[in-house]
Amino acid sequence: MIWLAYRNLFQNKARLVISIGGVALALLLVLSLDAIFTGVERQVTAYIEASGADIWVSQADVFNMHMAASSLPDSVARKVKHVPGVASVSPILYLTNNLVAGDERNLAYIIGLPEDAELGVPWKISAGHNLPAKGEVIMDRHVAEKSGISLGEEVEILGKKYKVAGFSEGTASLVNSIAFISMEDFEDMRGSYNTFSYLLVKVRDGESPEVVAARIQAQVEEVTAQTKNRFAMQEHKVVKDMSTDVITIMNLIGFLIGLAVMALTVYTSTLSRRREYGMLKALGARNTDLYLTVLAQAILSVMLGFLFGLVITLILSQAVPLFGSNLRLELSQISMLKVGSLSLVIAAISAMIPIRQIAGLDPAMVFRGR
Amino acid sequence: MTNSSSQSETLQITHISKRYGSGTTEVTAVRDVSLAVNAGEIVLIMGPSGSGKTTLLSMLGALLKPTDGTIQLNETTISDLTENRLPAIRLKQFGFIFQDFNLLSALTALENVAIVAELAGSKSGAARRKAASILIELGLGERLNFLPEKLSGGEKQRVAIARALVNEPTLILADEPTANLDSKIGHEIMRLLRRIAKEQGRSVVIVSHDQRIKDIADRVLWLEDGEFKETVIMAVDPVCGMSIERDKTIRGEWEGQVFYFCAQGCRDEFLNDPRKFIGAVS
Numbered sequence: 001m002i003w004l005a006y007r008n009l010f011q012n013k014a015r016l017v018i019s020i021g022g023v024a025l026a027l028l029l030v031l032s033l034d035a036i037f038t039g040v041e042r043q044v045t046a047y048i049e050a051s052g053a054d055i056w057v058s059q060a061d062v063f064n065m066h067m068a069a070s071s072l073p074d075s076v077a078r079k080v081k082h083v084p085g086v087a088s089v090s091p092i093l094y095l096t097n098n099l100v101a102g103d104e105r106n107l108a109y110i111i112g113l114p115e116d117a118e119l120g121v122p123w124k125i126s127a128g129h130n131l132p133a134k135g136e137v138i139m140d141r142h143v144a145e146k147s148g149i150s151l152g153e154e155v156e157i158l159g160k161k162y163k164v165a166g167f168s169e170g171t172a173s174l175v176n177s178i179a180f181i182s183m184e185d186f187e188d189m190r191g192s193y194n195t196f197s198y199l200l201v202k203v204r205d206g207e208s209p210e211v212v213a214a215r216i217q218a219q220v221e222e223v224t225a226q227t228k229n230r231f232a233m234q235e236h237k238v239v240k241d242m243s244t245d246v247i248t249i250m251n252l253i254g255f256l257i258g259l260a261v262m263a264l265t266v267y268t269s270t271l272s273r274r275r276e277y278g279m280l281k282a283l284g285a286r287n288t289d290l291y292l293t294v295l296a297q298a299i300l301s302v303m304l305g306f307l308f309g310l311v312i313t314l315i316l317s318q319a320v321p322l323f324g325s326n327l328r329l330e331l332s333q334i335s336m337l338k339v340g341s342l343s344l345v346i347a348a349i350s351a352m353i354p355i356r357q358i359a360g361l362d363p364a365m366v367f368r369g370r
Numbered sequence: 371m372t373n374s375s376s377q378s379e380t381l382q383i384t385h386i387s388k389r390y391g392s393g394t395t396e397v398t399a400v401r402d403v404s405l406a407v408n409a410g411e412i413v414l415i416m417g418p419s420g421s422g423k424t425t426l427l428s429m430l431g432a433l434l435k436p437t438d439g440t441i442q443l444n445e446t447t448i449s450d451l452t453e454n455r456l457p458a459i460r461l462k463q464f465g466f467i468f469q470d471f472n473l474l475s476a477l478t479a480l481e482n483v484a485i486v487a488e489l490a491g492s493k494s495g496a497a498r499r500k501a502a503s504i505l506i507e508l509g510l511g512e513r514l515n516f517l518p519e520k521l522s523g524g525e526k527q528r529v530a531i532a533r534a535l536v537n538e539p540t541l542i543l544a545d546e547p548t549a550n551l552d553s554k555i556g557h558e559i560m561r562l563l564r565r566i567a568k569e570q571g572r573s574v575v576i577v578s579h580d581q582r583i584k585d586i587a588d589r590v591l592w593l594e595d596g597e598f599k600e601t602v603i604m605a606v607d608p609v610c611g612m613s614i615e616r617d618k619t620i621r622g623e624w625e626g627q628v629f630y631f632c633a634q635g636c637r638d639e640f641l642n643d644p645r646k647f648i649g650a651v652s
Contacts, residue, residue, distance in 0.1 A: 004485060007476035279472040282433055283533075284461025285489050364433040366468055367424045367545050 001289050005296035008273065015265060016301075022261030023305025023346070024312065027339055030254035031313040034335035036174070037243055039317075039328030043173030044239050045232040047109070050123040050170075053090070053200035054209040056231040060222045064234040065094060065109070065198075072223065074194045079220045080201060085212040087204045090119035091196035093186040099139065099179050100156040101147035107176040108143075110157055112186025112197075119200040122180055127151055128166030132182045136165035140177040157181065158189050174327050201225075255342055258305070262350035266298045270354035274361065281363035291355045298347040306343040310336065380540050380573040381407040381430070386439030386449070387596075388425050399425040400436070401596040407541070410571040412564060414583050417593035423577045424545070426593065430575060431464055431543045432456045444540055461490045465534025465572075469546035471526040473518040479505060479529045480514040487536045497536075504532040508562065524555035531562060535570075542566070544576040548583065560586045585613035605630035608647040609640050 009016060044066060048056070057080055058070040074091075081089045093112030098105045113121060113131065122130045126141050128151050137155060144150070144167055154161045162181060171178040187193050203212045209227040216225035226234070270277070277290050310331075317329035388400040400422045407413050417423050428434035429441060432448050441449040443463055451459065460466075473482045483501035488494060505514055508528045518526055527547060534542050544563065548556035564586040567574045576583055584590055584604060592600040603616040612632045619630035622637045624644045631637040640647050 001485075001488075003481070004474065004477065007481075011476040273475075275472070276474050279468070280474075280489075281457075282431070282460065283466055283486055283489070284457045284459075284464075286457050289489060364428040366466070366472060367428050367431075367433070 001293045002296050005293045005300060008269065008293070009297050009300055012269070015269060019261065019265035019269075019301045020305045020308060022265070023258050023302055023343070024308035026254045026258030026261060027306050027309035027343060028312050029257070030251050030342065031309050031331065031335065031339050032316060032329060033247060033250045033254070034339070035313055035317055035329035035331045036327065037239075037247060038330040038332045038335060040174050040243075041236050041239050042330055043170075043328055045235045046170055046173075047111075047120075047178055048228060048232045048235060051200055051228070052119045052121075052123075052202070053228055054203045055201035055213045055216065055225055055227055057199040057201060057216060057220075057223050057225045058197075060224055062224055063226065064231065064238050066235055066238050067096075068238075069095070070197045072196045072199060074196065076220060076223060077196060077199055080199055080216055080223075080225075083212065083216050083219050085203050085207040085215060086201055087207075088118065088202045090114070090117055090200045090202075091183075092117075092120045092198050092200060093183055093190070094197040095190070096176070097158055099137075099143070099177070101139070101144065101149045104143075104147040106143050106147070108139075108157075108179045109176060110186070111178060111180045112183040113180055114183045119202060122166065122168035122171060122178075124169040126167045126169050128164070130166055130168070130180075132162075132165055132180050132185075134182050134184050135163055136182065137162035138166040138168050138180040139164055140172040140179070141167035141169055142172045143177045155179075160185070160189055251342075255346065258302075258343070258346045259349055262298060262302060262305075262346050263353065265301065266294065266350045266354050267357075269297065270294055270357060274357070275365070277358050278361045278363055278365045281358075281361055282366045287359055290358045291351075294354045294358065295347070295351045298351040299344065302343040302347040302350075306340060309339070378409045379406045380409050380411075380444060381405070381575070382442040383430065384440050384442075386429060386436040386441060388422075388429060388434065389437045399596055400429065402439070403593075403596070403598060404439075405591070405598070407573045407575060409540075409573055410567050411588045412567050412574045412576065412586055414587035414590045415575065415577045415593055416579065416590060421593045422596035423593055425596075427543055427545055427575070427577045430541075431466060432460050461486070462537050463540050465531075465537070465539035465542040467527070467530050467534050467542065467544040467547045469549045471518070471523075471530045471550070473526055473529055473533075475518055478515045478517055479510060479521065479525075479532075482518070482529055483532045483536050486533050490537045501532065501536055504535055505529065508532050522555075523551050524558060527551060527555075527559050528562070531559070531566070535566065535572075540573065542572055542574045544574065544578075546578050546580070547576060548578065548580045553582075556580065556582060587613075590615075607632045607636050609636035 059072055062068050062070040077089050077091055080086060095110050097110055099108040117131060122138050130138060132138050149155060149164055151164055153164055155164060203209055213225040213227050280290060313331060317331060320327050320329055383405045385402050385404055386400060387398060387402055390397045390399060415423055429436050436449055440447050448459055480498060480501050483505060484497040487497035487500050502514060508531060510525060510528055513521060513525055548559055551559060560583055563574055566572055587604050590602040590604060591598050605614055605616040605619060607614055608629055610632060614630060614632050616630055620634055620637050622629045622631060622641055629640060
């Protein structure tokens with residue numbers, strides 16, 4: 001009966017295109033939204049991931065960077081440095097503010113780096129250098145291009161002008177970018193000295209970051225010490241918490257559109273073959289045979305729609321960066337699994353009404369010319 | 371009430387009635403009908419519209435339960451079976467032929483036949499081989515992979531006949547099988563049904579308005595107001611091959627067997643050299 005479903009599906013090309021196209025668009029909405037958020041999550045933690053640190057130390061009860069402020073006295077850095085297993089400690093300063101480039105105001109994570117910083121520095125430079133000297137800023141190339149800023153030109157942060165000394169890559173997301181200035185400038189700008197936001201810790205070879213983080217936590221007061229992975233996970237969680245409602249609503253919309261398109265096409269397809277199903281019942285087909293045919297037809301349509309949606313999302317994920325956008329689409333396995341499962345739910349629900357129709361068919365209708 | 375005298379009865383219906391509604395709105399579609407159909411026999415049921423033909427056919431095909439009476443097919447009382455056992459009976463014991471062919475539009479001729487064999491439990495390959503063999507036998511070897519829309523009316527009905535035969539049923543039920551066919555093709559289909567009945571020993575019950583079908587029927591029953599009013603037993607003149615009502619014929623005997631003739635001339639010609647015509651009687 002599966003090939004009957006297959007043949008029924010492919011017999012009416014217009015209906016096939018509408019049904020698969022509709023489902024593909026609906027699932028594309030869900031898939032691409034997931035891909036955008038996965039991309040944003042990845043971009044948001046890009047700095048943490050590429051910092052080179054094994055452990056991030058922050059003020060007590062501060063677990064991440066986004067929407068958070070951490071302040072550690074410089075004495076903490078000395079204490080951390082003496083914890084067994086610690087190879088090096090590199091402090092950074094951090095705040096969120098606008099980077100004004102020409103007429104453009106770009107939200108940015110402003111990172112203050114010591115002049116000899118080894119950790120937390122820009123990890124890929126396309127022009128200029130990667131460590132800002134006093135009065136200099138290293139900014140994201142995409143943001144600079146968008147704002148028409150070239151090397152050597154000036155941008156403004158918290159009312160102070162900085163000369164652009166380097167362009168970093170992979171440091172912009174859909175919502176913000178990262179700009180690096182010297183720690184001295186950062187302290188002057190903020191008017192506060194001898195405090196750091198975070199300490200980036202490198203452990204000695206052979207040491208476990210988990211064990212060393214636990215030691216720091218136990219031996220240094222008023223701090224939160226987390227491995228890089230744990231710190232990145234906390235950052236993910238914050239972004240996810242902020243976007244869950246939006247994703248849920250958009251997923252629901254995608255689900256409902258997919259369901260409506262599918263239910264309508266499976267329903268009309270079954271309705272148009274009502275007599276054929278009645279005839280099969282008269283010949284001796286069991287209801288379960290016919291239910292399976294309708295269900296197989298719905299599953300085939302939805303799976304084809306899912307595949308098309310997937311292919312389009314993959315094409316978009318490759319094409320969007322080519323147009324100079326900061327948007328990154330990243331398809332995760334979890335997202336594919338989720339949307340694949342969603343497709344099956346759509347298929348099952350959309351087949352329900354036609355199945356009820358078939359259940360109510362009187363096989364004697366074939367003799368009545370109905 | 372109409373009964374055949376043969377001993378090898380395939381279908382036996384006894385005092386069946388079908389009533390719809392109740393009280394003042396009760397309608398009796400079929401009233402106390404009995405009928406026995408023998409293996410290899412062709413029974414034609416005729417009657418005006420609303421006479422109960424469709425209801426009777428639906429009950430014979432186990433698509434509708436009688437209100438009273440019993441229907442036996444090969445000693446199984448199908449009127450007593452529960453609903454969930456009927457599909458298997460319909461699939462294996464009955465072959466259905468419909469007025470407007472009722473082929474699945476998305477499937478080829480071969481697939482239309484094979485799907486019924488598969489539903490009955492045949493493996494896909496075996497079902498296709500069986501379907502192909504019957505279709506080739508019915509002269510559709512060149513049309514196996516054609517969709518119904520590409521077939522003529524006669525070809526569609528032959529596919530429907532192949533579908534009816536694929537599970538080797540005991541009884542074939544045909545609802546107006548020639549209604550949508552022109553005269554020549556209608557004749558071909560009738561001859562085909564007769565050949566199937568006589569060569570394969572399958573019983574055939576046909577409901578039709580088409581008087582031409584009388585030519586191939588062994589018995590013609592007239593249904594009116596849900597009851598059989600008249601029975602005509604048909605015979606074939608061995609000389610000219612004409613189908614004739616047995617009661618209105620001229621009889622002739624040879625070696626203890628009775629033969630029926632349309633006219634005295636045919637009888638005389640037969641009796642002059644009976645062996646020359648014996649093969650014509652089937």
